[in-house]
Amino acid sequence: VQEGLARIIIQRDGEVFYNPIQIFNRDLTVAAINSFKILAEKEAQKGTPNSSKTERVGFSILDALSASGLRAIRYALEIPGLNSVTAVDNSTTSILEIQRNIEVNGVTAKVDYVYDDTVAFMHSRSREFSVIDLDPYGSAAPFLDAAITAVKDGGLLCVTCTDAAVWASSAYPEKCFALYGGIPSKGDYSHEAGIRIILHAIATCAARYGITVDPLLCVKIDFYARLFVRLRHSPLAVKLLGQSSMVVYTCDEGCGSWTQQSLGSAKAKNHETGSSTYKFARPTLNAQFSTGGRCLHCGSRLSLAGPMYAADLHNSEFIALMQKTVNGELGKPLRTRKRINGLLVTVKQEIEFGPFFFLPNRLAKVIRCPTPPLWALQEFLLQLGYTSGRSHCRPGSIKTDAPWHVIWEAMR
Ligand SMILES: [Zn+2]
Numbered sequence: 423v424q425e426g427l428a429r430i431i432i433q434r435d436g437e438v439f440y441n442p443i444q445i446f447n448r449d450l451t452v453a454a455i456n457s458f459k460i461l462a463e464k465e466a467q468k469g470t471p472n473s474s475k476t477e478r479v480g481f482s483i484l485d486a487l488s489a490s491g492l493r494a495i496r497y498a499l500e501i502p503g504l505n506s507v508t509a510v511d512n513s514t515t516s517i518l519e520i521q522r523n524i525e526v527n528g529v530t531a532k533v534d535y536v537y538d539d540t541v542a543f544m545h546s547r548s549r550e551f552s553v554i555d556l557d558p559y560g561s562a563a564p565f566l567d568a569a570i571t572a573v574k575d576g577g578l579l580c581v582t583c584t585d586a587a588v589w590a591s592s593a594y595p596e597k598c599f600a601l602y603g604g605i606p607s608k609g610d611y612s613h614e615a616g617i618r619i620i621l622h623a624i625a626t627c628a629a630r631y632g633i634t635v636d637p638l639l640c641v642k643i644d645f646y647a648r649l650f651v652r653l654r655h656s657p658l659a660v661k662l663l664g665q666s667s668m669v670v671y672t673c674d675e676g677c678g679s680w681t682q683q684s685l686g687s688a689k690a691k692n693h694e695t696g697s698s699t700y701k702f703a704r705p706t707l708n709a710q711f712s713t714g715g716r717c718l719h720c721g722s723r724l725s726l727a728g729p730m731y732a733a734d735l736h737n738s739e740f741i742a743l744m745q746k747t748v749n750g751e752l753g754k755p756l757r758t759r760k761r762i763n764g765l766l767v768t769v770k771q772e773i774e775f776g777p778f779f780f781l782p783n784r785l786a787k788v789i790r791c792p793t794p795p796l797w798a799l800q801e802f803l804l805q806l807g808y809t810s811g812r813s814h815c816r817p818g819s820i821k822t823d824a825p826w827h828v829i830w831e832a833m834r
Pocket of ligand 1: 673676677678679717718719720721722
């Protein structure tokens with residue numbers, strides 16, 4: 423099989439398999455790592471302390487659950503200037519495949535393979551890798567702790583979770599809570615809520631080590647979630663995690679509206695020297711929560727979702743860099759670039775807005791009116807002084823900074 427610049431030999435009925443649906447994921451990751459590398463190099467030139475530490479020992483990638491070695495080989499061939507890629511797998515069949523594929527592609531000098539348990543291996547390599555790619559079949563939750571400790575300060579963690587039935591539906595709330603520490607929501611924005619729950623799991627895990635997460639790009643693709651987050655050692659930033667976490671009262675059985683409750687309160691005081699100090703307090707309860715368990719807008723029963731991450735899921739500077747990378751301005755164009763471009767354009771305008779979105783057709787059902795066209799609604803909101811955009815999670819959705827009473831007014 424030829425994919426990107428790599429050519430791999432697939433064993434027909436062995437344990438190792440090739441999943442063509444994942445080409446998009448791998449292309450996206452090649453673009454993301456290339457963009458991250460450029461970002462880190464830019465910072466190193468400016469002399470940001472975090473990244474200069476990274477650059478001193480070279481750029482290294484860990485393909486933590488390697489299977490065929492395809493990812494590791496593509497990184498070696500398609501990410502210019504990297505020093506080493508390590509492919510880890512705990513199956514002897516996989517290791518033989520990886521070994522053969524490394525030779526076929528002539529990358530023995532750059533790609534190293536290790537036969538080991540992934541978690542044990544990562545625990546033994548504290549702050550060693552510039553990038554760790556976790557792409558398991560199922561949940562990445564069991565690998566997070568070890569991965570966070572093995573990423574360098576200022577490094578990149580790439581996480582796939584394919585267990586959407588757990589984090590994006592109401593089928594297994596107990597499993598979601600056990601794996602990710604949050605209650606999932608159901609319905610329209612359940613995937614966005616799921617991404618936020620996974621991110622919260624990463625952030626709380628990292629916070630125990632004084633490490634803070636900076637989400638660069640966190641998206642839902644087909645049936646799975648893919649998150650690119652930067653990890654930095656910052657005991658101060660960790661204290662702000664409560665403020666960027668929330669629980670949500672969601673009307674996911676009715677109109678789809680929601681109410682947020684922040685889990686932290688921090689008042690910043692900026693000093694003349696340019697630094698800031700914070701005064702922390704317990705959050706006060708959102709008054710809109712006292713509705714007797716019923717939705718303010720449609721009277722349906724409310725559910726609790728979260729805790730989950732409440733702040734931005736993407737970084738605009740990083741997305742701008744990715745757009746250049748994908749289109750070959752900074753390298754070879756990727757096969758799935760059209761689809762990646764479409765995704766990047768949508769997520770770029772998501773950044774302006776807070777969590778979640780509404781579906782006009784659902785609101786129309788509640789107030790028994792015909793569904794207005796999306797553009798007409800957006801135009802109306804704009805006239806009232808509010809901006810709006812779309813969500814990559816759901817076609818026909820609107821993200822807006824307008825409060826609920828304005829959204830209802832617009833619908834009527
Ligand atoms: Zn409702």
